[in-house]
Amino acid sequence: xxxxxxxxxxxxxxxxxxxxxxxxxxxxxxxxxxxxxxxxxxxxxxxxxxxxxxxxxxxxxxxxxxxxxxxxxxxxxxxxxxxxxxxxxx
Amino acid sequence: xxxxxxxxxxxxxxxxxxxxxxxxxxxxxxxxxxxxxxxxxxxxxxxxxxxxxxxxxxxxxxxxxxxxxxxxxxxxxxxxxxxxxxxxxxxxxxxxxxxxxxxxxxxxxxxxxxxxxxxxxxxxxxxxxxxxxxxxxxxxxxxxxxxxxxxxxxxxxxxxxxxxxxxxxxxxxxxxxxxxxxxxxxxxxxxxxxxxxxxxxxxxxxxxxxxxxxxxxxxxxxxxxxxxxxxxxxxxxxxxxxxxxxxxxxxxxxxxxxxxxxxxxxxxxxxxxxxxxxxxxxxxxxxxxxxxxxxxxxxxxxxxxxxxxxxxxxxxxxxxxxxxxxxxxxxxxxxxxxxxxxxxxxxxxxxxxxxxxxxxxxxxxxxxxxxxxxxxxxxxxxxxxxxxxxxxxxxxxxxxxxxxxxxxxxxxxxxxxxxxxxxxxxxxxxxxxxxxxxxxxxxxxxxxxxxxxxxxxxxxxxxxxxxxxxxxxxxxxxxxxxxxxxxxxxxxxxxxxxxxxxxxxxxxxxxxxxxxxxxxxxxxxxxxxxxxxxxxxxxxxxxxxxxxxxxxxxxxxxxxxxxxxxxxxxxxxxxxxxxxxxxxxxxxxxxxxxxxxxxxxxxxxxxxxxxxxxxxxxxxxxxxxxxxxxxxxxxxxxxxxxxxxxxxxxx
Numbered sequence: 001x002x003x004x005x006x007x008x009x010x011x012x013x014x015x016x017x018x019x020x021x022x023x024x025x026x027x028x029x030x031x032x033x034x035x036x037x038x039x040x041x042x043x044x045x046x047x048x049x050x051x052x053x054x055x056x057x058x059x060x061x062x063x064x065x066x067x068x069x070x071x072x073x074x075x076x077x078x079x080x081x082x083x084x085x086x087x088x089x090x
Numbered sequence: 091x092x093x094x095x096x097x098x099x100x101x102x103x104x105x106x107x108x109x110x111x112x113x114x115x116x117x118x119x120x121x122x123x124x125x126x127x128x129x130x131x132x133x134x135x136x137x138x139x140x141x142x143x144x145x146x147x148x149x150x151x152x153x154x155x156x157x158x159x160x161x162x163x164x165x166x167x168x169x170x171x172x173x174x175x176x177x178x179x180x181x182x183x184x185x186x187x188x189x190x191x192x193x194x195x196x197x198x199x200x201x202x203x204x205x206x207x208x209x210x211x212x213x214x215x216x217x218x219x220x221x222x223x224x225x226x227x228x229x230x231x232x233x234x235x236x237x238x239x240x241x242x243x244x245x246x247x248x249x250x251x252x253x254x255x256x257x258x259x260x261x262x263x264x265x266x267x268x269x270x271x272x273x274x275x276x277x278x279x280x281x282x283x284x285x286x287x288x289x290x291x292x293x294x295x296x297x298x299x300x301x302x303x304x305x306x307x308x309x310x311x312x313x314x315x316x317x318x319x320x321x322x323x324x325x326x327x328x329x330x331x332x333x334x335x336x337x338x339x340x341x342x343x344x345x346x347x348x349x350x351x352x353x354x355x356x357x358x359x360x361x362x363x364x365x366x367x368x369x370x371x372x373x374x375x376x377x378x379x380x381x382x383x384x385x386x387x388x389x390x391x392x393x394x395x396x397x398x399x400x401x402x403x404x405x406x407x408x409x410x411x412x413x414x415x416x417x418x419x420x421x422x423x424x425x426x427x428x429x430x431x432x433x434x435x436x437x438x439x440x441x442x443x444x445x446x447x448x449x450x451x452x453x454x455x456x457x458x459x460x461x462x463x464x465x466x467x468x469x470x471x472x473x474x475x476x477x478x479x480x481x482x483x484x485x486x487x488x489x490x491x492x493x494x495x496x497x498x499x500x501x502x503x504x505x506x507x508x509x510x511x512x513x514x515x516x517x518x519x520x521x522x523x524x525x526x527x528x529x530x531x532x533x534x535x536x537x538x539x540x541x542x543x544x545x546x547x548x549x550x551x552x553x554x555x556x557x558x559x560x561x562x563x564x565x566x567x568x569x570x571x572x573x574x575x576x577x578x579x580x581x582x583x584x585x586x587x588x589x590x591x592x593x594x595x596x597x598x599x600x601x602x603x604x605x606x607x608x609x610x611x612x613x614x615x616x617x618x619x620x621x622x623x624x625x626x627x628x629x630x631x632x633x634x635x636x637x638x639x640x641x642x643x644x645x646x647x648x649x650x651x652x653x654x655x656x657x658x659x660x661x662x663x664x665x666x667x668x669x670x671x672x673x674x675x676x677x678x679x680x681x682x683x684x685x686x687x688x689x690x691x692x693x694x695x696x697x698x699x700x701x702x703x704x705x706x707x708x709x710x711x712x713x714x715x716x717x718x719x720x721x722x723x724x725x726x727x728x729x730x731x732x733x734x735x736x737x738x739x740x741x
Contacts (some may be wrong), residue, residue, distance in 0.1 A: 005544065019302055038572055038574065040337065041339075042574060043342075044191075044341060045153055045188065045574060045576070046191065046344040046345060048338065048345050050342065059375070059377070059470055059474060060377045060474075061474045063471070063473050064483065065475070066375065070185075070188050070345070070349070071184070071186070071187055071188070072187075072188055072351075072576060073576070073577045073579075074576055074577065075470045075483075076572075076573065076574055077477070077482060077483075077573035078474070080572040082148045085155040
């Protein structure tokens with residue numbers, strides 16, 4: 001089933017299906033959507049659709065997520081992680 | 091004999107040991123500046139090898155050549171337009187896939203290139219074996235394994251560079267092949283682009299147009315708008331086929347290529363028990379244990395710097411002030427003597443007693459923590475908290491530094507990614523009560539009113555920071571802040587690199603701040619010699635006396651405080667003589683005075699740091715804003731406290 005990355009349990013793995021830009025890209029290129037630069041950044045860091053991702057843990061008090069992607073460890077702020085959709089086998 | 095020259099640019103992800111390689115290559119012949127018009131650091135150095143003078147440019151650590159950050163833009167402009175003779179791409183052996191993603195983009199820029207696979211030792215510990223010869227075949231450029239920290243492979247890198255420059259080694263870079271749908275469209279666009287007006291290779295322009303790269307679109311539009319609209323149409327076709335934006339598809343496919351190469355050249359045998367670094371990582375980011383560890387390390391660092399700074403600062407000040415008779419002997423005690431000593435020398439002393447005792451150790455520790463990897467763990471733990479004031483986890487570090495001294499705090503804001511985040515963090519830092527401000531709070535309110543009031547002022551200050559941080563976050567336009575950060579494996583920092591980084595940044599600060607500090611202290615000295623202090627205090631009296639309810643003389647103390655904040659207290663004591671604070675001021679006046687002194691202006695060294703990082707305009711804006719804020723709050727506090735005093739007659 002498809003879940004937000006933030007809904008995964010610690011240690012759970014999934015496959016990225018898409019990343020939502022916060023306001024849609026619309027017309028006029030990347031400046032139109034405020035979150036588009038961040039989406040691009042995530043993709044550049046290797047979080048492209050079809051990629052395996054594992055949530056290692058999340059920092060307390062709704063802090064960022066520690067994830068494992070393409071052999072490296074990343075910290076992703078919770079707001080950003082909410083926009084990452086993941087296919088999970090449950 | 092004149093030496094032949096050539097230029098090498100170092101490019102690669104962050105945390106791959108790029109600065110260590112830079113330091114190994116250039117030694118002490120370095121120059122740290124800024125990229126023209128940008129607040130991004132530019133490190134350059136020269137070295138001599140086999141009859142060549144080689145210029146080395148250390149490009150910022152980046153993950154891609156898109157336009158997410160200024161660093162990425164600078165790097166690709168530099169490689170494409172300035173055309174260094176050679177690019178050395180430094181790759182982290184233990185995170186091959188993502189590093190090769192960047193390598194592929196560099197190859198698309200069709201620049202002569204060598205790949206250095208660095209941190210081979212760390213990869214080995216993680217059980218990763220790499221066939222670098224195979225990588226050389228696959229990429230079509232020379233590949234050299236290195237362990238920068240111990241200097242392994244550095245000589246080979248240089249030798250290979252010279253071979254390429256002399257044309258003895260021919261390189262045929264391989265281009266990343268995308269999927270059929272993309273390749274067809276790249277060809278179509280590249281066909282249109284093939285004109286000499288473009289500074290970039292045609293294929294690269296085509297790829298970037300399909301990725302809807304704003305910068306390339308703009309540049310292409312100026313040459314031929316038809317190409318842009320054709321590319322837009324083609325990109326939309328791809329989007330229809332794949333169900334993702336064309337840029338996502340291209341990034342995806344590029345990663346596929348990188349992944350395939352990585353799988354072909356590396357063999358992973360997982361070690362039986364997790365390495366030490368993993369266990370340290372787990373502990374330092376632990377939900378419960380992580381925080382006390384952080385608190386203890388931050389506090390102990392803080393405490394030791396404070397002790398060191400206090401001692402060294404006092405010692406330096408005393409010994410430099412010991413020179414006074416000598417100066418007076420040389421220049422007399424008349425106007426010239428006063429200007430030379432009171433203006434220039436006291437300015438230098440003021441700068442030196444901040445720069446050496448506080449900034450030097452702060453810088454050292456900052457780079458040490460950054461290099462080891464702990465900084466990113468602190469950011470991980472503090473991210474949520476910092477978000478409350480519109481910043482993300484990384485900003486915790488400069489703000490923490492600000493409690494010691496605002497100057498390294500402002501300069502430390504460089505660790506943030508975008509100009510906006512840097513500015514926000516620096517603004518917050520200038521409001522943080524530094525060591526000198528703490529001295530005022532404790533020395534005046536703490537000693538003469540009550541320790542509770544001193545603490546209350548501290549708390550008020552923190553509340554103001556919190557509130558204004560949020561406000562500035564809302565007011566400043568731009569992308570929202572979010573933490574996307576690599577937590578690379580812990581490693582032992584390369585001490586020589588850390589020391590050099592510290593030293594060169596300190597020198598850079600000294601060059602920027604000292605002139606400003608000296609001019610500032612000269613101006614105040616001249617005002618003093620011309621006997622203008624009283625008149626100025628009188629001019630200020632509507633503000634100080636009427637609005638803030640303070641003795642007129644405090645105006646002078648506040649002016650001196652611009653040089654160094656603790657001077658407000660020292661000057662005040664001198665000006666009030668023979669009375670002490672308790673005799674000359676009411677408790678309310680002391681509280682109001684301290685509140686104003688706490689907030690009213692970043693000291694001149696901090697202003698210098700702001701100018702250096704953000705330019706005159708923004709530094710000016712922050713300064714004026716904080717003066718107005720301090721006056722506003724001071725006036726309000728005066729009125730509120732007066733009412734309270736009338737009611738209770740005791741504070």
